[in-house]
Amino acid sequence: MGQVPYQSYAATEAHAERFLAKYDPSDTIPVPIEMIVEHELHLDIVPVPGLFRRVGVTGFLSNDCQEIFVDQFDFERHEARYRFTLAHEVGHLVLHGTFYREAKIRSSADFLRFREAILAEDLERLEIQAMNFAGAVLMPRGPLQALLASFGVSRADLVKLGSAVARRFFVSTGAADRRMRLSGLLRI
């Protein structure tokens, strides 16, 4: 039996909306996630060379929830992915803070041990919930709905949609497609 409770997509999205209301009240788009992380949440961002190559993740949250470690290559070259990583780790902080504080993660090696020790179903829940949170934070429902409304519903429109959402919210097309699908806003 896992320790991470199930959370519906709607419940996660509600967390994201409360988070945005508190930390980005001016509804800035693209959401200034790095500024929020550093100057509102007062977390330190720690770029680590070769993090993804060595550990297989683009980022992780320290157990004291004070630092977000990120892959330095993404930090420098893939801003959209870096932004998503930050939002994803903030998701862990908001949704799983207690769980993380007990995990004693201070380094890449600690993180690997944590990943190996945790039940697969717990890990999957943690990751999916944080991913859903990140999507909802970076692509808030209101502005996303407004953008989708400006497009038609033909197959050609759909192809353009993912790119348009990705550009507008500064995320990858993969993240845009996932958010559109799960939000229920794409009614075709």
Add this chain to the structure above:
Amino acid sequence: MPSQKEPLYRPRSAFGAALKEARAARSLGLREFCRRSGLDPALVSRIERGLAPPPEAAATFNRIARGLRLSLSSTKWRELADLAILSRGKVPKDLLDNEAVAAKLPVLFRALRDLRSDQKLLQELVEILRKA
């Protein structure tokens, strides 16, 4: 011995905290700051967290100024440079080079030692100097 509520002043982490604060005041994220300054993000992060000493090289310092868009004659810039020098246990060179000022430093140090036990007076002195 200071209580837990009065943490020791640590110049190394004081510089890092001041640098991060300067970025926040200019709405500069770490990424944009590193892009502008050309500095290694891992190093900047270590400096800001007090895990690496403030830079010594003038070229690196000038890059920080560029990243923050500070002129080298600004008060903020001077403050950051002084914090970096203090972290090495040194006195800023421009003060030592000024004979009249350098001659008065022992008096200033003595006054600071005398005021050490009187935090209120010390704070007043800091305020006077700030306004001077």
